Amino acid sequence: MSTELLRRKLDRAFDHLDASGNGKVERDDLLGLGALILVGFGESPTSAAGSKVLHGFESIWRALSAELDVDCEGAISPEEFRTGMTSVLSEDERFDTVFRPAAEAVAELYDTDGDGVVGPAELRGMLSAFGTSHDDADTALDLLDHDLERGISVGELVEATRAYYRGADQGTACDQSFGSL
Structure with missing residues (x-):
């Protein structure tokens, strides 16, 4: 994968996680994002579903802070995030352990x-919680809905x-998942 493409993806992810907009990801950002999703x-x-979402985001925070907060200040900088996430995301097992529970x-x-x-309305609502525009969510659905059922399985x-x-390739359907890069 091109270094520039990966950097843009990780920067987009960092921006999604930095709910407070203060330039660092903290525990409250992740829990706040989970709460925003639930409130929205x-x-x-x-509830069972709400607890599962919040537990997933708490688990992401514990894993990321343990691995990425190299200066142990309780916050992850953009640089720490880029460096650490490259390692975390390089293995399927690590993705499954860290991100799959919250994503599911x-x-x-x-x-x-x-x-x-x-479905389309559900996907639009979900992606808007991550800051994706409705137009970009519709584009993502069009590109990801391989069987043209107007929906994507969990x-x-x-x-x-x-x-x-x-x-590895820019311009794939998955590149549009959180808006255009």
Whole structure:
């Protein structure tokens, strides 16, 4: 993968995680993002689905802070994030351990009818919580909906998230998952 493409993807991810906008990712940012997703969806943090989402984001924070917060200040800088995430995302097992639980919890939350598919309106709502415009969400759906069913399975959505960070070629469908690069 080109170094520049990976840098842009990681910078986009950092911006999504830096909910406070203070230039560093802290525990409150991740939990705040989880809470924003729940509030935007009208889900209680104490419900089974809400607890699963918040637990997923807490797990991401614990893993990232343990591995990426090299100066132990309780915050991850953009530089620490880029360097550490390159390592974390280079192995499928690490993605599955660190990111899959939260990605699945969020995707399942947005699968409002429980059919295992995140439809257009559901995907638009989910991606808007991450700061993606509705137009970019619609583009992502068009590119990711391989079977033209007007929806993406929860599993496909999780794999699209993995491919976003691991895809080697610019311009692939997964590159559009969180808006145009």
